Amino acid sequence: MIEQPYRLPTGGLIDRSQSVDFVYNETYYKGHPGDTLASALMANGEHVIARSFKYHRPRGVFSAGPEEPSALLTVGYGPRREPNTQATVQPLYQGLVSSSQNCWPSPRFDLGAVNSLISPFLSAGFYYKTFMWPGLKGWMQYEKIIRKAAGMGEASRAPDPDRYEKSQGFCDVLVVGAGPAGLMAASAAALSGARVWLVDEQLRMGGQLNRETYLIDGMPATEWVANKVQALEQNPRVKLLTNATVFGAYDSQTLGIVERCGADAFQPDTRQRLWLLRTAQVVLATGSIERPLVFSNNDRPGVMQANAVRAYNNQYGVRCGHKTLVFTNNNSAYRTAIDLANSGQTVTAVVDSRKQVEPTLLAQLAELGIRHIGGSAVQDVRGKLSIKEAQLISSDGSQLGESIECDCIALSGGWSPNVQLHSMVGSKPLFSEEHSAFVPGEMPAEYHSAGACTGSFALQDCLSQGAAIGTEAAVSAGFSGMEQTVPSGGEDTLPATEALWQVAKGKGKQFVDLQHDVAASDIELAHLEGYQSVEHLKRYTTLGMAGDQGRSSNVNALALMAQLREEPIAAVGTTTFRPPLSPVALGVFGGLDRGQHYRPYRRSAMQAWHDARGAVLQEVGLWRRAQYYPVGGESIDEAYQRETAQVRAKVGIVDVSSLGKIQINGPDSPEFLNRLYVNNWLKLPIGKARYGVMLREDGIALDDGTTSRWGEHDFLMTTTTANAGPVMTHMEHLLQVVWPELRVRVSSVTEHWAGMAVAGPLSRETLQGCVTDLDLSNEAFPFMAVGEGKIDNVPVRVLRISFSGEMAYEVYAPADYGQGVWEAIVRAGEIHDIVPYGTETLGALRIEKGHVTGAELDGRVTLGDVGMLGMANPKKDFIGRVLMNREGILDPKRPQLTGLKSVNPEEPLQAGAILVNTPEMAAGVDKLGHVSSITYSPEVGGNIGLGFLRDAAERRGERIFAAYPLRDKIVEVEICDPCFVDASGGRMRD
Amino acid sequence: MIRIDCPQCGVRDYTEFTYGGDATLQRPTSDCDDQIIWHDYVYQRENPRGLLRELWQHSQGCRCWLEVERNTVTHDIQSVQLASGGSVSGGTR
Amino acid sequence: MSYSAFSVFRHALTGNRHWPRAWRDPEPKKHYQAIIVGGGGHGLATAYYLAKEHGITNVAVLEKGYLGGGNVGRNTTIIRSNYMLDGNGPFYELGMKLWEKMSLDLNYNVMFSSRGVINLAHSKAQFDAFARRGNSMRLNGIDAELLTREQVREQVPHLDFSEHARFPIFGGLCQPRGGTARHDAVAWGYARAADQLGVDLIQNCEVNGFIREEGAIVGVQTSRGEIRADKIGLAVAGNTSVVAAKAGLERLPIESHVLQAFVTEAYKPFVDTVVTFGAGHFYISQSDKGGLVFGGDLDGYNSYAQRGGMYVAEDVITAGLAIFPQLGRLKLLRNWGGVMDMSMDGSPIICKTETPGLYLNAGWCYGGFKATPASGWCFAHTIARDEPHPLNAAYTLDRFSRGYAIDEKGVGAVPGHH
Numbered sequence A: 001m002i003e004q005p006y007r008l009p010t011g012g013l014i015d016r017s018q019s020v021d022f023v024y025n026e027t028y029y030k031g032h033p034g035d036t037l038a039s040a041l042m043a044n045g046e047h048v049i050a051r052s053f054k055y056h057r058p059r060g061v062f063s064a065g066p067e068e069p070s071a072l073l074t075v076g077y078g079p080r081r082e083p084n085t086q087a088t089v090q091p092l093y094q095g096l097v098s099s100s101q102n103c104w105p106s107p108r109f110d111l112g113a114v115n116s117l118i119s120p121f122l123s124a125g126f127y128y129k130t131f132m133w134p135g136l137k138g139w140m141q142y143e144k145i146i147r148k149a150a151g152m153g154e155a156s157r158a159p160d161p162d163r164y165e166k167s168q169g170f171c172d173v174l175v176v177g178a179g180p181a182g183l184m185a186a187s188a189a190a191l192s193g194a195r196v197w198l199v200d201e202q203l204r205m206g207g208q209l210n211r212e213t214y215l216i217d218g219m220p221a222t223e224w225v226a227n228k229v230q231a232l233e234q235n236p237r238v239k240l241l242t243n244a245t246v247f248g249a250y251d252s253q254t255l256g257i258v259e260r261c262g263a264d265a266f267q268p269d270t271r272q273r274l275w276l277l278r279t280a281q282v283v284l285a286t287g288s289i290e291r292p293l294v295f296s297n298n299d300r301p302g303v304m305q306a307n308a309v310r311a312y313n314n315q316y317g318v319r320c321g322h323k324t325l326v327f328t329n330n331n332s333a334y335r336t337a338i339d340l341a342n343s344g345q346t347v348t349a350v351v352d353s354r355k356q357v358e359p360t361l362l363a364q365l366a367e368l369g370i371r372h373i374g375g376s377a378v379q380d381v382r383g384k385l386s387i388k389e390a391q392l393i394s395s396d397g398s399q400l401g402e403s404i405e406c407d408c409i410a411l412s413g414g415w416s417p418n419v420q421l422h423s424m425v426g427s428k429p430l431f432s433e434e435h436s437a438f439v440p441g442e443m444p445a446e447y448h449s450a451g452a453c454t455g456s457f458a459l460q461d462c463l464s465q466g467a468a469i470g471t472e473a474a475v476s477a478g479f480s481g482m483e484q485t486v487p488s489g490g491e492d493t494l495p496a497t498e499a500l501w502q503v504a505k506g507k508g509k510q511f512v513d514l515q516h517d518v519a520a521s522d523i524e525l526a527h528l529e530g531y532q533s534v535e536h537l538k539r540y541t542t543l544g545m546a547g548d549q550g551r552s553s554n555v556n557a558l559a560l561m562a563q564l565r566e567e568p569i570a571a572v573g574t575t576t577f578r579p580p581l582s583p584v585a586l587g588v589f590g591g592l593d594r595g596q597h598y599r600p601y602r603r604s605a606m607q608a609w610h611d612a613r614g615a616v617l618q619e620v621g622l623w624r625r626a627q628y629y630p631v632g633g634e635s636i637d638e639a640y641q642r643e644t645a646q647v648r649a650k651v652g653i654v655d656v657s658s659l660g661k662i663q664i665n666g667p668d669s670p671e672f673l674n675r676l677y678v679n680n681w682l683k684l685p686i687g688k689a690r691y692g693v694m695l696r697e698d699g700i701a702l703d704d705g706t707t708s709r710w711g712e713h714d715f716l717m718t719t720t721t722a723n724a725g726p727v728m729t730h731m732e733h734l735l736q737v738v739w740p741e742l743r744v745r746v747s748s749v750t751e752h753w754a755g756m757a758v759a760g761p762l763s764r765e766t767l768q769g770c771v772t773d774l775d776l777s778n779e780a781f782p783f784m785a786v787g788e789g790k791i792d793n794v795p796v797r798v799l800r801i802s803f804s805g806e807m808a809y810e811v812y813a814p815a816d817y818g819q820g821v822w823e824a825i826v827r828a829g830e831i832h833d834i835v836p837y838g839t840e841t842l843g844a845l846r847i848e849k850g851h852v853t854g855a856e857l858d859g860r861v862t863l864g865d866v867g868m869l870g871m872a873n874p875k876k877d878f879i880g881r882v883l884m885n886r887e888g889i890l891d892p893k894r895p896q897l898t899g900l901k902s903v904n905p906e907e908p909l910q911a912g913a914i915l916v917n918t919p920e921m922a923a924g925v926d927k928l929g930h931v932s933s934i935t936y937s938p939e940v941g942g943n944i945g946l947g948f949l950r951d952a953a954e955r956r957g958e959r960i961f962a963a964y965p966l967r968d969k970i971v972e973v974e975i976c977d978p979c980f981v982d983a984s985g986g987r988m989r990d
Numbered sequence B: 001m002i003r004i005d006c007p008q009c010g011v012r013d014y015t016e017f018t019y020g021g022d023a024t025l026q027r028p029t030s031d032c033d034d035q036i037i038w039h040d041y042v043y044q045r046e047n048p049r050g051l052l053r054e055l056w057q058h059s060q061g062c063r064c065w066l067e068v069e070r071n072t073v074t075h076d077i078q079s080v081q082l083a084s085g086g087s088v089s090g091g092t093r
Numbered sequence C: 001m002s003y004s005a006f007s008v009f010r011h012a013l014t015g016n017r018h019w020p021r022a023w024r025d026p027e028p029k030k031h032y033q034a035i036i037v038g039g040g041g042h043g044l045a046t047a048y049y050l051a052k053e054h055g056i057t058n059v060a061v062l063e064k065g066y067l068g069g070g071n072v073g074r075n076t077t078i079i080r081s082n083y084m085l086d087g088n089g090p091f092y093e094l095g096m097k098l099w100e101k102m103s104l105d106l107n108y109n110v111m112f113s114s115r116g117v118i119n120l121a122h123s124k125a126q127f128d129a130f131a132r133r134g135n136s137m138r139l140n141g142i143d144a145e146l147l148t149r150e151q152v153r154e155q156v157p158h159l160d161f162s163e164h165a166r167f168p169i170f171g172g173l174c175q176p177r178g179g180t181a182r183h184d185a186v187a188w189g190y191a192r193a194a195d196q197l198g199v200d201l202i203q204n205c206e207v208n209g210f211i212r213e214e215g216a217i218v219g220v221q222t223s224r225g226e227i228r229a230d231k232i233g234l235a236v237a238g239n240t241s242v243v244a245a246k247a248g249l250e251r252l253p254i255e256s257h258v259l260q261a262f263v264t265e266a267y268k269p270f271v272d273t274v275v276t277f278g279a280g281h282f283y284i285s286q287s288d289k290g291g292l293v294f295g296g297d298l299d300g301y302n303s304y305a306q307r308g309g310m311y312v313a314e315d316v317i318t319a320g321l322a323i324f325p326q327l328g329r330l331k332l333l334r335n336w337g338g339v340m341d342m343s344m345d346g347s348p349i350i351c352k353t354e355t356p357g358l359y360l361n362a363g364w365c366y367g368g369f370k371a372t373p374a375s376g377w378c379f380a381h382t383i384a385r386d387e388p389h390p391l392n393a394a395y396t397l398d399r400f401s402r403g404y405a406i407d408e409k410g411v412g413a414v415p416g417h418h
Helices: A037-043 A111-117 A138-151 A180-191 A221-233 A305-316 A334-342 A361-366 A419-424 A460-474 A520-528 A534-541 A552-563 A607-612 A637-650 A667-675 A726-736 A763-768 A815-832 A839-849 B033-045 C006-014 C042-052 C089-100 C100-105 C124-139 C149-155 C183-196 C237-244 C312-322 C325-328 C369-385
Strands: A020-024 A027-031 A071-075 A082-086 A095-099 A163-170 A173-176 A198-199 A239-240 A244-250 A254-260 A271-279 A279-285 A288-290 A303-304 A324-326 A346-352 A372-374 A376-382 A389-394 A402-406 A406-414 A415-417 A428-433 A437-439 A448-450 A511-513 A616-620 A622-627 A653-654 A660-665 A688-695 A703-710 A714-719 A747-748 A753-759 A786-791 A794-799 A808-814 A898-904 A915-916 A927-939 A942-948 A957-964 A969-976 B005-006 B011-012 B018-022 B051-057 B065-072 B075-082 C031-037 C058-061 C117-121 C145-148 C171-174 C199-204 C207-213 C216-222 C225-234 C256-268 C273-276 C282-286 C291-302 C332-341 C351-352 C360-361
Touching: A020 A037, A082 C256, A163 C312, A173 A180, A173 A460, A180 A198, A180 A221, A180 A279, A180 A460, A180 B065, A198 A244, A221 A239, A221 A406, A244 A419, A279 A460, A288 A305, A303 A305, A305 A334, A305 A406, A324 A334, A324 A376, A334 A346, A334 A361, A334 A406, A346 A376, A346 A402, A361 A372, A372 A898, A376 A402, A437 A915, A448 A460, A460 C145, A511 A520, A511 A552, A520 A534, A520 A552, A534 A552, A534 C183, A607 A815, A616 A839, A622 A637, A622 A653, A622 A839, A637 A653, A637 A839, A637 A927, A653 A815, A653 A839, A660 A667, A660 A726, A660 B011, A667 A688, A667 A714, A667 A726, A703 A726, A703 A786, A703 A794, A714 A726, A726 A747, A726 B018, A726 B051, A726 B065, A753 A763, A753 A815, A763 A808, A786 A815, A808 A815, A839 A927, A915 C124, A927 C124, A942 A957, A957 C124, B005 B065, B005 B075, B018 C291, B051 C291, C006 C312, C031 C042, C031 C216, C042 C183, C042 C369, C058 C225, C089 C100, C089 C369, C100 C183, C117 C124, C117 C149, C124 C145, C124 C171, C145 C149, C149 C171, C149 C369, C183 C199, C183 C369, C207 C225, C207 C237, C225 C237, C225 C369, C237 C256, C237 C360, C256 C312, C282 C312, C291 C332, C312 C325, C312 C332, C351 C369, C360 C369
Parallel strands: A020 A095, A163 A271, A173 A198, A173 A279, A198 A239, A279 A448, A303 A406, A324 A346, A324 A406, A346 A372, C031 C058, C031 C225, C058 C199, C117 C273, C225 C360
Antiparallel strands: A020 A027, A071 A082, A071 A095, A244 A254, A254 A271, A288 A415, A376 A389, A389 A402, A428 A437, A616 A622, A653 A753, A660 A714, A660 A747, A688 A703, A703 A714, A753 A808, A786 A794, A794 A808, A898 A942, A898 A969, A915 A927, A915 A957, A927 A942, A957 A969, B005 B011, B018 B051, B051 B065, B065 B075, C117 C171, C145 C171, C207 C216, C216 C225, C256 C291, C256 C332, C273 C282, C282 C291, C351 C360
8 A cells, every 4th residue: 555645755844854643544644844734635536524514415625725625524632632623724734633434334324324315305405394293393303313413523521621822913005915915015104114014814824826827926835924924023113923713803904813823732731722813904815716616516526616726836845636627717727637647647638618828828738738628517426425527508498418437526616705894884785797707896004915816816916916905004104105126027817707607507516606516406496496695695594694604605696696586696695704704613712710719719818718717618709708617517407507596696707808999189079978878967977977868860779778977978888798889980980071170089999998798696706805096985886986096006987887787887997907907896795795897797687677779679669668768858850850759660569678576496498489478379470579688697686688569568567478389389488577686776776 | 793993082982982873963042942943853753773973972072972874774874973063162072 | 386305306316407496586466464674584574484384375475585585594593481580581492392393383494403502600600690591581481401510511511620720611501493494495495385375475575664544554566566565474583673663663772783693614523512611601502504793792883784793703713712722723614794673671672653554673683593483473463453472472672661671681772792
């Protein structure tokens, strides 16, 4: 068995001195550095490597680039397996593992091919017309089968182990594409001093030049490319990226680029990098794609793009067949015949659908002894796993021609400029009859086009246009253009394409979209059934919706539909291109924000102390707060009930650092607070705190908190943890947009202060044991007083406010000293049996007191709902004043805040239960309200909760039911006052 | 990506800003008791397809509220200025 | 003619050359009993139910482009009725019941897949909030199940249950009957069925003005001429403010925002239910073709551009990776943006207007697809009887001035936050 039987003895840009081992379908093969997986497989004689999506037809390699619709393999294994990889863009590396997909047992013999036999029943849209019986259950069964058959490759179940990075880039001129036009444009722009990025999809710069045998300035084009690249590399203002795709163009000249770093997937380093590039000007030198021709069985292994056949010959040193037939409607494919013949291969004929052909080309063919058949087309292909012969027909379809033996057909239906990026920035492509293709339409001022993507297919034109456009872009970016010499690209014939959108039908399917198995007959069916607009056509047939995004099929499809509609192609239009240009791995969009790094953690200054004490932590937004401190293997219930009892009996300390804190300064601060809150603030004395509620503009409760006055113009507001950001934004909006005349400044100081609450009958003694410079006696420091003192010489702020209903104080220390201050308080509290408590106990205490939190204030709840209407002063203006009086806001049928007590004290309540009158949980029952917070109360000796209930005040003392149908539970409850403990509030004021 | 030229900080991606909606709304005066007028301010919008004068706050920068004139179809920005009318009287510098 | 496996078989035998058009392409008449402006899912469904349920067949649907080219042409296909508030739950549940028989009703396979919708919860507080919603659903006769962490794991085993998860899954709420459908098929199914009942579907017909007589709207001016009607219903989603302004409704409680959605290449079955993330805005499902369809938050600013920034792609995909770390290797195929008519409380508007002859259907935010049948049903009722159906009685324009907003999220009058 000859190694690499299809490798040519010389030639190509591959490194023949080294060999690369790789695996395909569990067999070892060899290739060379510089190969793609496709070129290496073909070199080894593997020509049937895939099966198509719907009909499971045998497929081989069609192209040599990202427009590849057929050669899709799974590359990698285990957690790195990547299905649907185009073999034509996959660089070969040592140890690469690949396998075919969507076929069983092998691509050469696939049981799925039975689909081909029933293909008439699988035409476009067939699934819309059936699978409806016997109803939903029937469809769900069919669906299971369809889903298993659908999809191409199988994704790995293990997490993606590779590293992805994200970077920001900035430049003056971005050049997309490093073919002749792009290289000239980048050089021209760089010459003028602009910062230039030159980005190309392929592993090496040069674009089409790598595949051709052009001479530039008398030297091989690849050498000219190498010189150009070297010059650019030496320019510090130029950045070169290869193996990188500009996949998206967004507003303000922002572009998304995915850079595939290193060909080796086993590198521990970064697999891919996402660039968000911002530039002033963009030059699109994106080239063109060669279109296939539409004829029967044009998807057989061995039917390939003409430029791909010569790419494999010239760039990779691989022959695609032994007897190649060229079928074309333009001049460019002649290069394939000539290049193959020059490398000693057999070209059986050039079949040209045009009647008139450039005499110089005919002469060249004659010189090489290649047969030319004009005015003819390939109608059908015989052979299934490989081509046996091509059946010819006259171009007008009137007369059958001969059959020609061949095993490779090099196709060219013309060239379609790559206008996807143009389209993304709003340029509507225009159909050019001259080029038989869509060319870029009007472009935004910052975007420029050069080269084959504009319809300039001759090499010399690409070179001069590239230079001119590069200068134009640099000048637009504010640099002075410098003259650049344009090299000589020699004579090049223009394609002179004559459109041949469809050859007369043979026996087999004429494919238009190879990746989705859409044939000309499907387009005809869509037209017949009225799905004639380009969008309906696309969606009904799924044409252009596969991974290749219809790159090689869109234009042919539109042309066929135009023919059927008997309208010009321009009337049919084209679909909008959207990012990404070609499929991009999702991992690169996540970058390093994976796993634990998805979002930041916010920690309090005392975090280490909680951890050391074995606190169980709880997610509260981005914070991890201590939920409870279990002692000796306690359950959560045992822990919080112990902590709660201890706080009410003696003293406890809790970390409240996460509460929002906003500093408010300025002479108009009292007026500002007065307009913000529903209650009165103008006369708040220095050294005092006050509880306040603020409403949204629509009259619904926004947040509650405590604001204290520390000086004439110095206030500190607290908010709930969740609303810290929104309240700050709200206040800044009011001060800058609504009342810019108020002399007030606000600063967010949430992270500046570490906060701790000390609560319980022995809290005063505890603090008196560690606070200096502040008289904490009841006379000097009554309820709601605030003052500054010191703990361990650290200046602290002390506020006598209570959330728990016990005598309590909040202590704020500068965050850097938080832990030390906390420890000092704990030391002082040891003789009073101080207990640290967490959010669970915090909850239990405030529920016992009927204090509302975010569980109650859910963004729909009003002041009236929570019984605080009396707090609002209607005689002054405050936010929400007018709309809070809307009929719906004051509706007496609205559920009101209530306390609930489980009739059986041992039976726990559940938050989220719905309150109903009777114990049946039937659908349609009258919903009276819901349970919002629950806890076991040691003091009450039973299970209690807060909730909202229609007519709560009138029904106090009655019994109703808390229904929890999700767990089939219903609990009888008594309606009571929301405040369960110390209703008079005496403990706080002692 | 929409880019906003903050008068304080320079050109920045819109991702540094928080949207504040229609800037043409006239907030009723403090003595207005008319629910219809308040309802119009809080709930009714012109929602133009074209040029819109709107508010953005540079929340990840200087915290200034800005009044921006932007086309809601093309996303082109015509003008940017401080919402507080040239001087920063509220918020942080 | 009727679609069926037999008809597929029969036509295949004759080369599929004799299928009839799915719908006619008629010239607009000068007058109709009712005109629906907007040929998207809701407009087409409305026309269908007007004909089917109310016998009003002298109807035209006017669409400025091609049928189903708006949000019904590209969305994340999620169907559910798991709403908490009484103003919403029963309405969407009507929709669920219509979804369950839609293919048979329309004789078009819309591929409604009742595969379940799971909302992940990541804390006890969130779990309790879900429970409140789930309990309300059950008491409204809607199916809901509370799932423990282990039960979520049984249903969706390759979510991230490792110690690397930043927001560990606490549990979830599931609506087993929820699921997905093929969005184009819904539009085409309603179009074909309406057409077969005599409704005229007029494409490439843009309404650029309204004809008023004595304070009532009696017709429209279009790019294809003047067309009169006794009743005119607007169902133009993101373009509502623009079209309604022409009819005299200059200000509405609506802002048009851009929402992006994403689809990957096609893979063998990877996730069998719809999953929504609870610690970030992200939802995902897998289409029958194999692509993973997902989306997240709005870009966050008024836009009619139908495209957004790449930043949102990063944000949404990062959220997806947080719950499905395997997604990293899968490839994004396409990303598109649409115009969402965001309302001031996140809930829709289906009502008469103060102008005789004019009816409004709008404010769907990014949840319009699931509501297609219920919206069509109720809007048809409202137009036919000149009064709302009980299920859309709360979806009025004046609910905001009266203080009866239906705010599921509790974020108030900021459309972009809903």
